[in-house]
Amino acid sequence: MTDLEVVNRALRELGCPEASSMSDTAKNPAAAIDAYSVCRDEVLRLLPWPACIKRASMKGWHDQATPWTASHAYRLGDRCTNDTAKTYECTTAGISASSGGPTGTTAAITDGTVVWKYMEASTTTNNWCWVKSTAYAVDDLVSNDTGKVYVCITAGTSAASGGPTGTTADITDNTVHWCYYGTPPENHTTFDYLFVLPPDCLRLLKIPSDAATAETTQGIQFRREGMWVYTNQDPSIAKYVRQETDPNQWDSLLPTVISMRIAAEIAYYVTGQTTKKKELEDRFASWYATARPVAMSEGAEAPEEVVRWEDV
Numbered sequence: 001m002t003d004l005e006v007v008n009r010a011l012r013e014l015g016c017p018e019a020s021s022m023s024d025t026a027k028n029p030a031a032a033i034d035a036y037s038v039c040r041d042e043v044l045r046l047l048p049w050p051a052c053i054k055r056a057s058m059k060g061w062h063d064q065a066t067p068w069t070a071s072h073a074y075r076l077g078d079r080c081t082n083d084t085a086k087t088y089e090c091t092t093a094g095i096s097a098s099s100g101g102p103t104g105t106t107a108a109i110t111d112g113t114v115v116w117k118y119m120e121a122s123t124t125t126n127n128w129c130w131v132k133s134t135a136y137a138v139d140d141l142v143s144n145d146t147g148k149v150y151v152c153i154t155a156g157t158s159a160a161s162g163g164p165t166g167t168t169a170d171i172t173d174n175t176v177h178w179c180y181y182g183t184p185p186e187n188h189t190t191f192d193y194l195f196v197l198p199p200d201c202l203r204l205l206k207i208p209s210d211a212a213t214a215e216t217t218q219g220i221q222f223r224r225e226g227m228w229v230y231t232n233q234d235p236s237i238a239k240y241v242r243q244e245t246d247p248n249q250w251d252s253l254l255p256t257v258i259s260m261r262i263a264a265e266i267a268y269y270v271t272g273q274t275t276k277k278k279e280l281e282d283r284f285a286s287w288y289a290t291a292r293p294v295a296m297s298e299g300a301e302a303p304e305e306v307v308r309w310e311d312v
Contacts, residue, residue, distance in 0.1 A: 001247040007261035009030045014270050018057040031266045039261040047295040051251045054242040058195035061184045066129050066143045068101035073115045081122045088116035130163035136176050139199045150178040151199045187210045191230035203241040253291040
């Protein structure tokens, strides 16, 4: 199964010629191709499709550091890295110096009008800020540029200095390309910790409790706001529906449901008939209703098998 085959299924439902490729510019194929990724993600988000469920550790922001920045306003509790991978925490808010930054391992380090406290060595385990001359893979997250988060969109090796800055969608860093992911908000909730959602998350299902003894145990309370998640558990793992873009990984029902969603989406544009649009919307709803119990029940713990008389 390929993206093109899913698109062509939708076009056949409308009685249209098939697309020759995913770059076909003919009117009807182009409409289906344009609708494909949006409709795919809509359908994936609707249900916890077993083939698209993933678990991953979330990046914590509550104690995250970013490389020290000159002449920057730091707040109480902000963290930075400096002096060969050391992490510092701001104990007195102020404006950093024009050069240098905190060094050493003492508890009161003056930097302009900021005072820092040495916390720990900065490693990839406890800190995920940008690192020079490092290999990054697609979907890797880094923090840089005074509290911004970036996601890798093209794998490669970072530059010898600098790292991604700004808020654009394609930032070149030697052979790596980054996309601005967002700037985490201040935590004004009653939760203790703030995490960053994985870039491929379409729907957060659960944050399993560290104290759980069974898979069916209820997860911990959380609040999602945009790409940020607040919880009272550190560290935390997200169980979520991922943005699975490879049709070969999908449930066998998914291509049909997605193609019906595409056909319904472009039906009026292609045919100019509201009746055709309604017909395809109903057919999509029917296929969705067929797929729903399958997606919702697969993987659930089964009841105890009944002993039949003929088995005794």
